[in-house]
Amino acid sequence: MDSLPLGLYVHLPWCERKCPYCDFNSHETAQIPEQGYISQLLKDLEREAAALGDREVSTLFIGGGTPSLFSGEAITALMGGIAARLPLAATLEATMEANPGSAEADKFAAFHAAGVNRLSIGVQSFQDAQLQALGRVHDSDSAHRAIDAAKAAGFTRFNIDLMHGLPEQNDNQAKQDLHTAMELGAPHISWYQLTLEPNTVFYTSPPALPDENLLADIQDVGEALLAEGGYQQYEVSAYGRVGDRCKHNINYWSFGDYIGIGAGAHGKLTSHDGGVRRYSKTRKPDDYLSDSGFKRVGEKVLNAAELPGEFMMNALRLNTGFEIADFTARTGLEWSAVAETVEQQIARGLLEQSGNTIRASAVGRRFLDTLIAEFLVEP
Ligand SMILES: C[S@@+](CC[C@H](N)C(=O)[O-])C[C@H]1O[C@@H](n2cnc3c(N)ncnc32)[C@H](O)[C@@H]1O
Ligand code: SF4
Incomplete structure (x- = not known):
């Protein structure tokens, strides 16, 4: 990619x-x-x-x-x-x-x-x-x-x-x-x-x-x-x-990449094989000041079950929503991974589709947490 x-x-x-x-x-x-x-x-x-x-x-x-x-x-x-x-x-x-x-x-x-x-x-x-x-x-x-x-x-x-x-x-x-x-x-x-x-x-x-x-x-x-x-x-x-x-x-909201440096900073990087990695840095300022390794804390590659929720949590905050092709390009998943849930939320009036663009409806924006929860994995 x-x-x-x-x-x-x-x-x-x-x-x-x-x-x-x-x-x-x-x-x-x-x-x-x-x-x-x-x-x-x-x-x-x-x-x-x-x-x-x-x-x-x-x-x-x-x-x-x-x-x-x-x-x-x-x-x-x-x-x-x-x-x-x-x-x-x-x-x-x-x-x-x-x-x-x-x-x-x-x-x-x-x-x-x-x-x-x-x-x-x-x-x-x-x-x-x-x-x-x-x-x-x-x-x-x-x-x-x-x-x-x-x-x-x-x-x-x-x-x-x-x-x-x-x-x-x-x-x-x-x-x-x-x-x-x-x-x-x-x-x-x-x-x-x-x-x-x-x-x-x-x-x-x-x-x-x-x-x-x-x-x-x-x-x-x-x-x-x-x-x-x-x-x-x-x-x-x-x-x-x-x-x-x-x-x-x-x-951030388009699920792009970013490096995080400094105490407690978060980063997200996508590798060539499509793996999406999140990490953060040592949180306490004193610990960061004495850190010699700058280890990424809590580094984790997001799995296929987590990616849809992570993507939607960001992309649905934007009033313009996202293009279907961007979902695939930025998560490495096929559209079929979320197509059914998206259809259900369109039927419920929380999402709307125009051409290849998906976005939260006015009602969906008001109940954004409920909408995003539909894409999250059960704990
Ligand atoms: C990283 S914070 C701080 C920026 C700067 N230190 C300041 O306080 O002016 C960025 C913004 O988040 C908002 N914010 C912080 N805590 C909040 C809270 N509990 N609820 C809503 N907004 C909050 C504030 O408007 C703040 O300016
Ligand atoms: S504690 Fe600091 S970072 Fe937080 S809102 Fe106040 S000034 Fe901003």
């Missing part, structure tokens, strides 16, 4: 303060061991690169944690080190996550000069009361300043992360946040519904969240507002015009 598009994910696992709703691999620290960590990342990458031949990387995503806590010098060293170890596409999309603290906005120009060409700014809300309820370290003013700084630094492509369904939020407040992001000219908006994740403070001490009816109202008014503003929904939580969409994430 032809090589699939290849992305590179780099995980920087530290934050100024752990947010009470967050279950990402992120750890509070006062001092980041920048040099030691960048050096480990590059060794990790070297091992990965050795197995890849000359496959070109088309997208890079530096996520966290809070990558913008790193200095401009550290990100310059990281970007240079990556370019020295892997062939990068001339059109490389290089995204970095940033929190809207003022110390961080001061570094945006340095990140841009280092080769980062897309910022994803974690605003969450433009309302101070809501930011406090979420335990964020920044206020609305600093979010505005960070967006100004991103534009001044030359970022023509940036994303604003917003969450909705926040403690005691009503639909007007949720609308107001979207309005502000649109007024500020965000080319892309990620609009996530707050979820209570196990192992978080919010899970053990839940705040008062909007009830189901209000959540559905917020979803409806928000989607309508985004559509009016020209932000096309292309994935469950992602909105933007075609040229502004996040190519790195689209590659």
Whole structure:
């Protein structure tokens, strides 16, 4: 098979303060061991690169944690080190996550000069009361300043992360946040519904969240507002015009390949014989810092029973769905492996087919977990 598009994910696992709703691999620290960590990342990458031949990387995503806590010098060293170890596409999309603290906005120009060409700014809300309820370290003013700084630094492509369904939020407040992001000219908006994740403070001490009816109202008014503003929904939580969409994430959802480096980073690679392999890296930052082998933890080749579920879990998140030929090319399975289930879900109204394209219907998108479960193997 032809090589699939290849992305590179780099995980920087530290934050100024752990947010009470967050279950990402992120750890509070006062001092980041920048040099030691960048050096480990590059060794990790070297091992990965050795197995890849000359496959070109088309997208890079530096996520966290809070990558913008790193200095401009550290990100310059990281970007240079990556370019020295892997062939990068001339059109490389290089995204970095940033929190809207003022110390961080001061570094945006340095990140841009280092080769980062897309910022994803974690605003969450433009309302101070809501930011406090979420335990964020920044206020609305600093979010505005960070967006100004991103534009001044030359970022023509940036994303604003917003969450909705926040403690005691009503639909007007949720609308107001979207309005502000649109007024500020965000080319892309990620609009996530707050979820209570196990192992978080919010899970053990839940705040008062909007009830189901209000959540559905917020979803409806928000989607309508985004559509009016020209932000096309292309994935469950992602909105933007075609040229502004996040190519790195689209590659995940299209079941493309990606390398993962850094503490707890995940990777997925497809080999020439069609085998699809998933792995992750040592999760705890301290263990990763002292790791000399960069062993892939939990490495596993997906079997024929697991592949349909893994594919659908990604591809059905995209509003455009997928082409039948891509299912075969990316899983190595015949269409007959899922044809009957697909037919059943079309009959149920959860999937729709047009020519050779399959996608979730509007109802299917609302009950996406139920739909995907039809393709998962029984435990
Ligand atoms: C990797 S996180 C963090 C990026 C950055 N550190 C920040 O917090 O601004 C990416 C995004 O996921 C979203 N997110 C995190 N936890 C969430 C949760 N429990 N429910 C919904 N969205 C969540 C937030 O919008 C966040 O900006
Ligand atoms: S939401 Fe962002 S800033 Fe907060 S703990 Fe998670 S990764 Fe860190």
